[in-house]
Amino acid sequence: MTGRLADRLIVNLAALLVLAFAAGPILLAAFGSVVPDRILFDRDRSVLEGGMTLDNYRYIFTGRLPAAYMAEGANRAMISDAARQVPRSLWNSAQISTSVLALNLLLGAPAAFAFARFAFPRKKPAFLFLILSPLVPAVALVTPIYLLVDGLDLLGTKLAVVLVHTARSLPFTILILSVFFRKLPEELFEAAVIDGCSRLQSFLRVALPLALPAVCATGLFAFMLSYTEFLFSMVLSGDARSRPLSVVMAALARNTDVSWSLLNSAIFIAVLPTLLLVVLVWRYVVEGLLAGAVKG
Secondary structure (H helix, E strand, C coil): CHHHHHHHHHHHHHHHHHHHHHHHHHHHHHHHHCCCHHHHCCCCCCHHHHCCCCHHHHHHHHCCCCHHHHCCCCCCCECCHHHHHHHHHHHHHHHHHHHHHHHHHHHHHHHHHHHHHCCCCCHHHHHHHHHHHHHCCHHHHHHHHHHHHHHCCCCCCHHHHHHHHHHHHHHHHHHHHHHHHHCCCHHHHHHHHHCCCCHHHHHHHHHHHHCHHHHHHHHHHHHHHHHHCCHHHHHHCCCCCCCCHHHHHHHHHHCCCECHHHHHHHHHHHHHHHHHHHHHHHHHHHHHHHHHHHHC
16 A cells, blocks of 8 residues: 555656646746746845736737836836737748648548558558658758749748648658558448448548547647748748748847847747647547547
8 A cells, every 4th residue: 555655656746747847937938928027037026016917918919018118217128029020920820830730631641541551553662751751851951942932932921831841741640640540440441342432432431530539639740840840931931921930939039138028928929829739639639549449
């Protein structure tokens, strides 16, 4: 009994450490975003003394300067215009990442099913090339991809970023889904053929419903890859109207004179979509996979 209690304590302590490591920076960003700089860096003053404020969020979304910047003779850090680009860049990233997710599922799921269930010429070399292509360093591809996008007259557009992000994430989608499709019982597809289903109907009516948790997981994975990607987003995106969030956040972070409270506010806004995705992953993907394992 004592051994079980010790094991539980160790497991709970390890879980708390992982939670502190993962959630600590997010909580600190949320805390720093509502505390003015003059109090945040003053060890002699309590946080409760000056109160908390949402002025930084108001500035990011409306452009209205925080009250601390309106006080005459106040010691204040720099306000960066990059922070005002966060809402638009967040919308740009949402559009780009959602498009990448849709293209990954639209192209990746049928391709994975074909690799997993059918035989066709040059199947093994094609699949090997597909799964090894992500191993090429992104830095080595920047120049040829830039020239290709420029030749297609897509430079500075969100479409260029969507296409490149899709090409970079599609091999992962095909690899993960092909493994899942390969594990489905062959008897299910034989029964579908007996019932008169074509290959496409077998995919849509049999494979896809059974693989729905895996499809959701790979789609969200593609979304996150696109949402956090920086190198190609920086090289291919244009002005502030099409710039993704990762590029704007990098410009904001490079400004060493910017207000820390304002920077933390922008960081917390950028993290919020990923927090929502965590909820979706746990509720619709992880629970679905666990339920399938229990039923099996």
